Amino acid sequence: xxxxxxxxxxxxxxxxxxxxxxxxxxxxxxxxxxxxxxxxxxxxxxxxxxxxxxxxxxxxxxxxxxxxxxxxxxxxxxxxxx
Numbered sequence: 001x002x003x004x005x006x007x008x009x010x011x012x013x014x015x016x017x018x019x020x021x022x023x024x025x026x027x028x029x030x031x032x033x034x035x036x037x038x039x040x041x042x043x044x045x046x047x048x049x050x051x052x053x054x055x056x057x058x059x060x061x062x063x064x065x066x067x068x069x070x071x072x073x074x075x076x077x078x079x080x081x082x
Contacts, residue, residue, distance in 0.1 A: 005055040009036035011046045012075055016035070019047060019076055027051075034070050041072035048073025052082055 007030050011022035025040070027033040033051035041049035051070045056063030066082035 003057055005053050007051070007053050007069075009033050009034040009040055009049060009051050011040040011043065011049045012032055012073070013046050019074055022046065023047075030069050038072050046073070048075040050075050050079065050082075054080070054082070073076065 005029040009025045009027055012019045013022050014020075022040075027036050030051070030053065033053070037049040037051035038045055048076045049072045050068055052068045054063050054066050058075055066079065068079060
């Protein structure tokens, strides 16, 4: 199977040990991911959000590193776990 790029908006909220990721939202394109991340960052209980993409082969589960498109609000500097 060929490679696919997923676009995601991921909110962050306050947790006992700092800032924790919330539920990711898959989006149709990079612009939609940015708009959704912006809206999620403003939602009550959220302190920030990030729009990112990941490209890979869903059949094998082999994906490259996430590429941050845009950050909003309080987002951890280290997003390597995405």
